Amino acid sequence: xxxxxxxxxxxxxxxxxxxxxxxxxxxxxxxxxxxxxxxxxxxxxxxxxxxxxxxxxxxxxxxxxxxxxxxxxxxxxxxxxxxxxxxxxxxxxxxxxxxxxxxxxxxxxxxxxxxxxxxxxxxxxxxxxxxxxxxxxxxxxxxxxxxxxxxxxxxxxxxxxxxxxxxxxxxxxxxxxxxxxxxxxxxxxxxxxxxxxxxxxxxxxxxxxxx
Numbered sequence: 001x002x003x004x005x006x007x008x009x010x011x012x013x014x015x016x017x018x019x020x021x022x023x024x025x026x027x028x029x030x031x032x033x034x035x036x037x038x039x040x041x042x043x044x045x046x047x048x049x050x051x052x053x054x055x056x057x058x059x060x061x062x063x064x065x066x067x068x069x070x071x072x073x074x075x076x077x078x079x080x081x082x083x084x085x086x087x088x089x090x091x092x093x094x095x096x097x098x099x100x101x102x103x104x105x106x107x108x109x110x111x112x113x114x115x116x117x118x119x120x121x122x123x124x125x126x127x128x129x130x131x132x133x134x135x136x137x138x139x140x141x142x143x144x145x146x147x148x149x150x151x152x153x154x155x156x157x158x159x160x161x162x163x164x165x166x167x168x169x170x171x172x173x174x175x176x177x178x179x180x181x182x183x184x185x186x187x188x189x190x191x192x193x194x195x196x197x198x199x200x201x202x203x204x205x206x207x208x209x210x211x
Contacts, residue, residue: 001107001207002057003195004049005099008041016041019048022063042093049100050077050089057087057102074162090159097201106208108160110152114200116140117147125154125169133177145202149176149194152204153183157190160206 020028023044034040051062054077066078075091077084089102095113122134130150137143153176154169175184176194183192189210195203 001205002053002102003099003109003203003205004053004102005097006045006049008038008045008096008098011041011045016044016048019051019062020044022051023047024066038096039093042098045098046091046093046100047075049098050075050091050102053089053100053102054084054087058084060084070162072162072164072166074159074164090156092159094201099203101205103207105211106160108156108158108206109203110155110159111201111203112148112152112155114144114148114202116144119143122147126150127170127173129173129175133175136177146176148202149180149204150174152202153185153192153194153206156192156204156206157185157187160190160208 020031023031031040031044047067050067051065054060054065055062060079064079065084067075068078069075075089077087077089086104087102088105088107089100090107090109091100092109092111093099094111097111099109099111101107101109122131126134134143134146137146153174154172157172158164158169173186174192180194183194185192189208191207191209193205195205
């Protein structure tokens with residue numbers, strides 16, 4: 001598994017302009033017309049990381065790689081109109097960070113900027129056991145940390161499946177009560193990891209165990 005990240009303020013504008021030029025005209029117009037410019041920049045950075053990672057893994061020039069999404073929003077890489085085989089990837093961005101995780105197996109990744117959350121939100125995606133774990137937090141900061149650990153794990157799983165939220169946030173249950181370094185889940189076909197909570201962000205990765 002390869003994990004590439006980009007801190008948006010440090011992104012090279014010339015490099016971004018180059019990768020923007022590789023996009024379709026419709027994609028360029030969409031990014032240019034976006035009201036949230038930081039979101040558009042993060043989205044472009046995510047695609048840039050994906051193309052660079054795929055190029056490195058498969059020795060394909062970045063200008064031969066197209067990134068397109070299906071109806072569920074899952075991105076795929078294409079060359080000459082055909083899906084590129086042998087690589088899976090997942091793009092995510094939040095706040096000032098964009099990332100792309102790549103693997104030769106199904107993979108999903110999510111990054112979220114930590115921010116205060118209302119407890120009622122957890123009722124929409126947590127199982128009973130997960131809710132008990134959240135309620136055991138000693139303070140708001142700990143609750144926020146636990147909340148986004150669970151949230152990113154679940155979203156990484158749904159992104160690996162390619163279902164989007166229609167797959168159901170409660171369709172998988174996690175136990176991280178002992179440590180973030182030891183993630184237990186109700187789906188034994190996938191490996192899950194929380195790549196730390198640093199700089200106010202949490203990253204989680206979901207990777208299928210077999211090909």
